[in-house]
Amino acid sequence: MLEVRNLSKSFGGLQAVSDVSLDVPEGSIVGLLGPNGAGKTTCFTMIAGFTKPNAGSVTFEGKDITGLPPHQICARGMIRTFQIVQPFAGLTVQENIAVGAYLHHHERQEAMALARDVGKRLGMGNMLDRPASSLTIAGRKRLELARALATGAKLLLLDEVMAGLIPSEINEIVGIIRQIREEGHTFLMIEHVMQAVMSLAETAYVLNQGKLIAHGPPRDLVKDASVVEAYLGHGAAARLQDEHHA
Numbered sequence: 001m002l003e004v005r006n007l008s009k010s011f012g013g014l015q016a017v018s019d020v021s022l023d024v025p026e027g028s029i030v031g032l033l034g035p036n037g038a039g040k041t042t043c044f045t046m047i048a049g050f051t052k053p054n055a056g057s058v059t060f061e062g063k064d065i066t067g068l069p070p071h072q073i074c075a076r077g078m079i080r081t082f083q084i085v086q087p088f089a090g091l092t093v094q095e096n097i098a099v100g101a102y103l104h105h106h107e108r109q110e111a112m113a114l115a116r117d118v119g120k121r122l123g124m125g126n127m128l129d130r131p132a133s134s135l136t137i138a139g140r141k142r143l144e145l146a147r148a149l150a151t152g153a154k155l156l157l158l159d160e161v162m163a164g165l166i167p168s169e170i171n172e173i174v175g176i177i178r179q180i181r182e183e184g185h186t187f188l189m190i191e192h193v194m195q196a197v198m199s200l201a202e203t204a205y206v207l208n209q210g211k212l213i214a215h216g217p218p219r220d221l222v223k224d225a226s227v228v229e230a231y232l233g234h235g236a237a238a239r240l241q242d243e244h245h246a
């Protein structure tokens with residue numbers, strides 16, 4: 001569904017993303033992992049059209065979308081969410097979800113009806129009339145997912161949707177993502193919460209210093225020496241092995 005080929009981006013002298021290629025098959029959940037500053041968000045901004053790559057291509061459902069602006073990419077069915085959710089504080093939850101629905105439904109009544117349906121599907125039925133400013137962080141994360149779904153997106157790029165949540169809230173969002181996937185959606189997710197990646201993603205790509213260093217099932221990646229070293233520093237894999245044998 002999504003094919004990223006040889007994507008690169010530099011900021012001044014800093015090579016933030018270097019020759020990254022990845023695939024997201026339809027119906028899958030794919031993780032994008034890596035330590036802070038690895039280049040994950042920069043990849044997202046290029047895939048979703050917020051930043052133009054210096055080189056490489058992005059193909060969505062067989063069509064080249066490299067360099068298209070975000071609203072055109074969104075209209076084709078791919079949307080990104082943001083780590084820090086900033087709803088329109090003066091609007092209700094339903095009105096906030098409707099902001100997404102307006103992409104394909106220009107009549108207020110239709111957009112609001114779709115927003116109500118999506119909100120209910122995501123367990124927000126009893127909060128629709130509340131001001132968005134009253135939502136907890138977990139509520140805001142649900143709202144962000146609901147607004148993304150209301151655009152009619154088929155592929156969702158989730159940027160650290162679990163960040164700032166307590167374990168019970170993480171479990172709730174994991175359940176919601178599973179449900180959305182079963183409804184036929186596809187995900188590429190940046191995520192630091194390994195418990196969530198392990199239980200959701202079939203496969204994940206690991207970036208370090210802008211380059212892809214590994215990819216495969218998350219269960220294998222956490223045992224991969226290059227991945228352990230990227231997160232914990234040079235020599236960490238050997239030290240962990242020694243401690244394990246001691």
Ligand SMILES: Nc1ncnc2c1ncn2[C@@H]1O[C@H](COP(=O)(O)OP(=O)(O)OP(=O)(O)O)[C@@H](O)[C@H]1O
Nearest residue numbers: 011014015016034035036037038039040041042043
């Ligand atoms: N607009 C920008 N201008 C200059 N440098 C940037 C810009 N955006 C990102 N960078 C740099 O590019 C590198 C990759 O950043 P990026 O935000 O993509 O990493 P990340 O993997 O998403 O990190 P985190 O997990 O901390 O969000 C970092 O060194 C960052 O400082």
